[in-house]
Amino acid sequence: MIITLAIILFVLLAFINKKRGIKAFLSLFINYIFIIIILKFIGFGINPILIALVFSIGASAFILFFINGINNKTKIAYIAVVFVLLTITGFIIFIGYQGSLNGFGDKYNDIFYLYSPDIHVNLVHVAIAVILISLTGAITDTALDVTTTLHEVYENNKGISFLELMQSGKNMGADILGTMVNTLFFVFIGEFMGFFIVYYNYHQSFATIINDKLFLQEVSQLLMGNLGCILIIPVSMLIQSYLYTKENPFAFLKIYKK
Numbered sequence: 001m002i003i004t005l006a007i008i009l010f011v012l013l014a015f016i017n018k019k020r021g022i023k024a025f026l027s028l029f030i031n032y033i034f035i036i037i038i039l040k041f042i043g044f045g046i047n048p049i050l051i052a053l054v055f056s057i058g059a060s061a062f063i064l065f066f067i068n069g070i071n072n073k074t075k076i077a078y079i080a081v082v083f084v085l086l087t088i089t090g091f092i093i094f095i096g097y098q099g100s101l102n103g104f105g106d107k108y109n110d111i112f113y114l115y116s117p118d119i120h121v122n123l124v125h126v127a128i129a130v131i132l133i134s135l136t137g138a139i140t141d142t143a144l145d146v147t148t149t150l151h152e153v154y155e156n157n158k159g160i161s162f163l164e165l166m167q168s169g170k171n172m173g174a175d176i177l178g179t180m181v182n183t184l185f186f187v188f189i190g191e192f193m194g195f196f197i198v199y200y201n202y203h204q205s206f207a208t209i210i211n212d213k214l215f216l217q218e219v220s221q222l223l224m225g226n227l228g229c230i231l232i233i234p235v236s237m238l239i240q241s242y243l244y245t246k247e248n249p250f251a252f253l254k255i256y257k258k
Contacts (some may be wrong), residue, residue, distance in 0.1 A: 009025065010022075010025050013025050020067060020068070023066060023067045024067050027062065027063060027066060027067055030062070031059060031062070031063075034055060034058075034059065038051055038052070038055055042121060042126070042129075043121075045120075047125060048121070048122070048125040048126050048128070048129040049089075049093065049125050049128050049129055049132070051129065052128070052129030052130075052132040052133050053085065053086075053089055053132060055133065056085055056132050056133055056135070056136040057081075057082055057085060059133075059136055060078060060081045060082070060085075060136055060139075060140045061078055063137075063140055064077055064078050064081075064140060064144060065078070068144065072147075072151065072243075073144065073147040073148050073151050074144065074147075076147045076236065076239050076240045076243065077140070077143035077144045077146070077147045077236060078143075079239055080143045080146075080147075080232055080235045080236040080239055081136070081139055081140050081143050081232065083235055084139055084228055084231050084232050084235055085132070085135075085136070085139070087231065088135070088224070088227065088228055088231065089132065091224075091227075092128055092131050092132060092135075092224055093128055095131075095220055095224070096124050096125075096127055096128035096131070096220075097124060099216055099220060100124065100213075101123075101124055101127035101128070101213070101216060101217050101220060127217055127220075130217070130221065131220060131221045131224050134221050134225060135221075135224055135225050135228045138180065138184060138225045138228060138229055139228040139229060139231075139232040141180075142176060142177075142180055142229045142232050142233060142236075143232045143235075143236045145176050146169060146172070146173060146176065146232070146233055146236040146237060146240070147236055147240055149168075149169070149172050150165060150168065150169050150172075150236075150237065150240050150241070150244075151240070153165065153168045154244050160245070161245060162241050162242065162245040165237075165240075165241040165244065165245060166237055166238070166241045169233070169236075169237035169240075169241065170237070173233035173234070173237065176229075176233065177229060177230065177233060180226075180229045181226050181229070184222055184225045184226055184229075185222065187222075188218060188219075188221075188222045191218065192215070192218060195214070195215070196209075199212075
């Protein structure tokens with residue numbers, strides 16, 4: 001079944017998006033190999049947070065440049081992604097420690113009957129690494145959406161000012177953010193539908209649900225993904241508008257006072 005679905009995906013990508021679609025399909029397998037390598041490094045005792053940060057920076061470069069080519073749009077998107085990743089990592093680490101995240105909840109109790117949970121790896125670090133890696137895909141996609149749209153606006157009006165380009169980005173960013181926030185929410189709901197059904201049928205209280213470690217891990221992942229998307233939009237807009245117009249970058253504050 002998995003092979004059949006993979007073939008269908010490949011055919012549709014190749015038919016609809018041709019060369020770029022084939023590259024996108026190949027990137028799935030290459031990223032999968034990278035994930036296996038990450039697990040090996042973590043098993044060797046290397047800090048999972050450091051590994052996840054390095055992987056996220058490398059994976060975003062691979063996704064942007066391998067699939068979409070090296071151009072102004074992808075370069076600016078990549079700069080914005082790296083900036084947001086480095087900025088938000090400290091906050092994710094804080095949340096991970098404050099929430100005592102470890103990624104394991106009652107859902108995994110049966111596993112512990114067969115395998116010892118003592119794997120000599122700090123599971124708080126693993127939980128933080130998971131959030132970082134999951135965040136990367138969302139902000140990379142959002143950054144490229146922003147830079148591609150603003151590039152088209154600029155190409156069709158080379159005389160556009162910094163503020164006008166930022167205003168266009170702000171209007172477009174609001175639309176992107178609205179759909180992205182809901183997309184991440186539905187991913188969360190889809191993944192945890194079974195979780196909610198089980199807890200509901202066993203008449204568990206709301207307090208029990210929200211204090212489950214697995215639930216906390218996924219909600220933190222959802223919120224960090226949304227926060228990353230919120231940050232990546234103005235960062236991408238600001239970098240691109242400045243590089244294209246060479247005007248005072250602090251003028252962007254004016255459009256957010258409206």
